[in-house]
Amino acid sequence: xxxxxxxxxxxxxxxxxxxxxxxxxxxxxxxxxxxxxxxxxxxxxxxxxxxxxxxxxxxxxxxxxxxxxxxxxxxxxxxxxxxxxxxxxxxxxxxxxxxxxxxxxxxxxxxxxxxxxxxxxxxxxxxxxxxxxxxxxxxxxxxxxxxxxxxxxxxxxxxxxxxxxxxxxxxxxxxxxxxxxxxxxxxxxxxxxxxxxxxxxxxxxxxxxxxxxxxxxxxxxxx
DNA sequence: TAGGCCATCTGGTCCT
DNA sequence: AGGACCAGATGGCCTA
Numbered sequence: 559x560x561x562x563x564x565x566x567x568x569x570x571x572x573x574x575x576x577x578x579x580x581x582x583x584x585x586x587x588x589x590x591x592x593x594x595x596x597x598x599x600x601x602x603x604x605x606x607x608x609x610x611x612x613x614x615x616x617x618x619x620x621x622x623x624x625x626x627x628x629x630x631x632x633x634x635x636x637x638x639x640x641x642x643x644x645x646x647x648x649x650x651x652x653x654x655x656x657x658x659x660x661x662x663x664x665x666x667x668x669x670x671x672x673x674x675x676x677x678x679x680x681x682x683x684x685x686x687x688x689x690x691x692x693x694x695x696x697x698x699x700x701x702x703x704x705x706x707x708x709x710x711x712x713x714x715x716x717x718x719x720x721x722x723x724x725x726x727x728x729x730x731x732x733x734x735x736x737x738x739x740x741x742x743x744x745x746x747x748x749x750x751x752x753x754x755x756x757x758x759x760x761x762x763x764x765x766x767x768x769x770x771x772x773x774x775x776x777x778x779x780x781x
Numbered sequence: 782t783a784g785g786c787c788a789t790c791t792g793g794t795c796c797t
Numbered sequence: 798a799g800g801a802c803c804a805g806a807t808g809g810c811c812t813a
Contacts, residue, residue, distance in 0.1 A: 663791080696787090697787085754784080784812090789809105791804100791807105794801100794802085796802100797798105797799090
């Protein structure tokens with residue numbers, strides 16, 4: 559959380575300005591973004607009920623033909639380069655060249671669709687509100703947000719490791735926790751700062767109710 | 782209306 | 798040779 563908040567490179571700053579802080583400040587109270595922005599789902603919710611579709615890049619693409627425009631949607635979006643345009647660049651070419659060009663175009667189209675499918679898969683697993691009424695993250699926003707999310711997860715994992723190490727070695731320590739032994743330099747970052755009186759391992763573990771049970775297995779093993 | 786974002790076409794380059 | 802990848806160009810759609 560802190561990492562995501564603290565990262566402030568130019569691109570992220572720009573994104574924050576463009577899409578609103580809510581996209582990067584989950585749980586920070588900016589969740590209710592303005593319509594059309596990217597309001598956040600609560601951190602606890604964003605991973606649950608996710609509808610990440612299986613990303614089969616090698617799968618069939620029903621909308622692709624081997625020749626030129628593939629669908630009405632493509633036609634609407636497509637440029638006026640139009641392969642089938644009478645005055646287009648393909649008009650002067652031979653039938654074989656035209657056929658080859660159309661094949662290359664279709665392949666390139668398919669490749670870009672695969673890329674977009676992968677981006678959709680990425681959007682499905684990063685923290686922002688997934689709703690029909692919410693505008694989809696842009697490609698660049700998706701990549702930058704995903705990068706920061708990965709960094710944040712890595713830091714969370716590291717903190718968890720340190721926490722487990724601390725719990726394993728400090729079960730007999732009584733309150734207050736000596737600063738030198740505290741695995742986290744500042745009290746503000748210490749995950750149990752809100753329950754300073756929970757001094758035993760079991761108490762600490764019970765405080766951290768959201769953690770996977772295997773992380774605190776030692777509390778059950780040892781009386 | 783300008784700017785952002787996007788899909789598509791296209792030609793070039795690299796790889797297998 | 799054929800496919801993958803890339804970047805530039807172009808035009809459509811949407812929003813502030």
